[in-house]
Amino acid sequence: MSRALHDVATGTLFGVALNYQGLLNQHLAAFNEPPYKQPPVKPVLFVKTPNTRNQHDHAVVYPQGIEHLQPGPALGVVIGKDASRVSVEDALDYVAGYTIVNEFSLPEDSYYRPAVKAKCRDGFCSFGPELVPTSQVANPQTLDIKLWVNGELRQSNSTANCVRSVAQLIAELSEFMTLHEGDLLITGTPEGRVDVLPGDRVEVEISGLGRLVNHIVAE
Template structure:
């Protein structure tokens, strides 16, 4: 049993509940619910920062290209990008597939929610700045950019499902040993673990806050594993992270997501 914070659709305030990891049930005010029984909104309101090249397998796959033009050398610091607010959607909401795009890549990521202003912190006390953990689906149109993430491919409307809740920090003893699995239409399509991170959660916090300040409510993604699964229209995506829960969304055509043609 673990304490979580979540946000129901149409309600401004954050609510609290208890998540039963064994049964996948959320206990709220003495009643039990499966996530699919609830209408859940995005449980965070800060800036979402993604991190590139932080999984060993991803780094190894791209290592050769790092020494070629235009890069010519591997990166020495974390490579960050932003998933802006237009990309944020909650559990169960539909991911819009843009017109002319046939498929997207699924980026399963552990999201670290910041509890207070973090500037030049040390890895030894980094977890003191963590409010909790959530799941992020860093949806992208497949592309090859490394050092300069392609915003046209990564910052589309609805390209960042978040949720279903924020799991309290103390519920997880070690965030660097969490299994991550991606299912598409019920089929296991990717499996990895945060033990394969190049920079641990603590080390990533130290290096990022050395050059920029993180604020309460911001979310730092630890990275996306290599070999991101590909999803298409009408696919059901589930990302499962040990102890944190499951984030589920479906892909539909963009026009259907906004109600079709007008006029």
């Protein structure tokens, strides 16, 4: 099934930062300081470049010379048809299905300007194991999301705590750019990111979507 998913999700990988209420709350004080003096009012976007693509049960390389590598469990939304200026009410009609994403990153200095060097290393965006069609997901905003490292639960949250729903994200992004069939929207990682090391087995579980497994290996 993972091959079918990667045949469907062939487009751009769009990430959304700060889309969990708990994570946003942690940073509110910093956002109110110069130079910005307010929290972001629109989705904070970043792109995972094509070299980051990775799959279920594949290795993720721990780069030489870094101190921290952090997995990022997230709900992935695969766009099923081109979406331009769609309404919130119609947005989910443009979704082909859902999958699990583990959006690996080095620690970030600024959420206003997610760093390419931190987020776009080879293999830093794993997704799978399969595409679950929309007909099998009654509500994408009621899904439990969990991160396990070596069998130990390290993060637990719910898509109910997202700042913006899947439908809101699609509507807001399609206001200014067309989302194309095959694009993958990474809807955000919850607060409480953890560090992983070479030798670790990392699993992301989302209710109804299965488990995405990756192994961390030294460069």
